[in-house]
Amino acid sequence: MQLFLDxxxxxxxxxxxxxxxxxxxxxxxxxxxxxxxxxxFANPPVWGDLLTVLSNIWLMFIALSxxxxxxxxxxxxxxxxxxxxxxxxxxxxxxxxxxxxxxxxLIVYGxxxxxxxxGKYWEMWHFEFTAEGLQFKENYMPKxxxxxxxxxAGFLTAFGAAICFLKKL
Numbered sequence: 001m002q003l004f005l006d007x008x009x010x011x012x013x014x015x016x017x018x019x020x021x022x023x024x025x026x027x028x029x030x031x032x033x034x035x036x037x038x039x040x041f042a043n044p045p046v047w048g049d050l051l052t053v054l055s056n057i058w059l060m061f062i063a064l065s066x067x068x069x070x071x072x073x074x075x076x077x078x079x080x081x082x083x084x085x086x087x088x089x090x091x092x093x094x095x096x097x098x099x100x101x102x103x104x105x106l107i108v109y110g111x112x113x114x115x116x117x118x119g120k121y122w123e124m125w126h127f128e129f130t131a132e133g134l135q136f137k138e139n140y141m142p143k144x145x146x147x148x149x150x151x152x153a154g155f156l157t158a159f160g161a162a163i164c165f166l167k168k169l
Contacts, residue, residue, distance in 0.1 A: 002167070009069070009163050016066050016156065023059035027052055047124055054146050061153035068099045069160030089168065096165040103158025110150025117144035 034048030071092075080088040120140030128135055 005163060016062055020059055020062050023055045027055035058149050061149045065153055065156035065160050068157045096161045099161040100158045103154045106154025107151045110154055113147055114144045117147055119143045
């Protein structure tokens with residue numbers, strides 16, 4: 001069971017790192033493209049700044065799940081080193097449970113937010129899955145697409161913290 005958890009955790013970790021790298025590259029690419037189009041060609045895209053911000057937000061929430069998974073979050077390592085091993089382990093496990101709770105809160109309220117999100121980004125077209133397959137829609141992208149990261153990040157954070165919690169049992 002431990003070997004399976006380790007291999008699965010490593011796979012998920014690599015996928016999340018690749019997604020963070022992708023969003024960072026997209027953020028830089030959108031920024032460079034927008035700056036060049038604005039100052040060199042005097043014709044900036046209306047969607048450039050929005051996609052840069054959305055890439056940044058998605059990057060940060062995915063990175064949150066990586067920090068919970070890797071114990072890279074703010075921790076009191078100096079205090080843990082001074083405490084007896086069992087007490088330090090208990091406190092770390094307690095914080096893992098708190099991170100799982102934060103992940104669950106992100107899932108619950110994130111789903112509520114996504115379901116209730118109204119409005120559309122006027123500068124964005126989008127793709128949509130329909131009965132005929134993936135279709136390009138020439139109307140505005142719903143704002144709920146941008147906030148879908150909240151329940152996704154909640155799940156990834158809770159899942160990563162749960163795996164770390166189980167590894168220490």
